């Protein structure tokens with residue numbers, strides 16, 4: 301059973317500057333909560349109980365967000381603000397642990413995941429969620445839960461993929477399906493995967509969107525992986541080695557993604573989540589129609 305997830309949050313978020321100068325990019329607000337809260341919630345809904353943040357000294361606001369704020373809670377209690385208090389207390393359910401480890405040097409995503417090795421161990425499968433990307437999808441069973449189920453049924457590693465415009469393939473890990481590409485909500489074996497290929501060399505338009513179900517056996521492979529694209533230790537390269545040894549599947553998502561690692565991506569996420577928000581949706585839709593006629 302996959303009960304642990306690794307969330308690499310050590311990166312500086314240069315694409316989100318100046319918003320991310322003094323706060324972590326993962327703390328940028330989408331409607332009424334930070335990006336990272338949606339990602340943790342997605343993991344929790346998929347059955348994850350231990351969230352391992354791979355983090356950096358400058359990003360303690362993330363740990364604070366998931367920690368109990370005793371003084372604030374006592375003050376809300378004294379003022380009788382019970383609804384707000386309940387909302388704060390349910391950010392993380394009682395049976396979910398937030399654990400953090402440090403990535404001492406920015407050596408790449410593969411290296412960040414390797415930093416979680418002492419917490420996960422080499423014998424337990426785990427999920428990886430890259431917190432720049434919001435996955436919006438079917439309720440009550442989200443795409444991550446579907447992919448974790450596929451991992452558990454087949455015992456094969458899974459990479460969540462979606463089709464991206466051809467001219468953007470050089471921004472992602474790109475997969476080569478062995479036969480027919482998987483249908484939505486299905487897995488299919490891979491013949492290869494490559495990190496950020498040149499547009500005319502990409503084996504398909506199916507991109508790895510930042511959700512993975514992997515065995516603990518990836519850790520020794522990561523430890524041996526030399527720097528690759530961008531001179532960084534790439535998770536994609538270690539997964540390609542794993543694929544050659546044991547096989548790896550692509551799992552095609554049903555929902556859609558919002559890339560909150562850049563400004564237009566999080567503005568789009570605000571539009572999508574704001575319009576249907578329980579408390580603010582009606583007011584937000586009114587604002588949208590008021591502004592939509594303007595140039």
Ligand code: G1P
Pocket residue numbers: 409430432433471472473474495496507508509510534535536
């Ligand atoms: C990382 C991964 C890449 C993946 C992407 C998804 O790249 O290395 O394989 O497709 O996330 O967002 P990054 O965006 O960190 O450069």
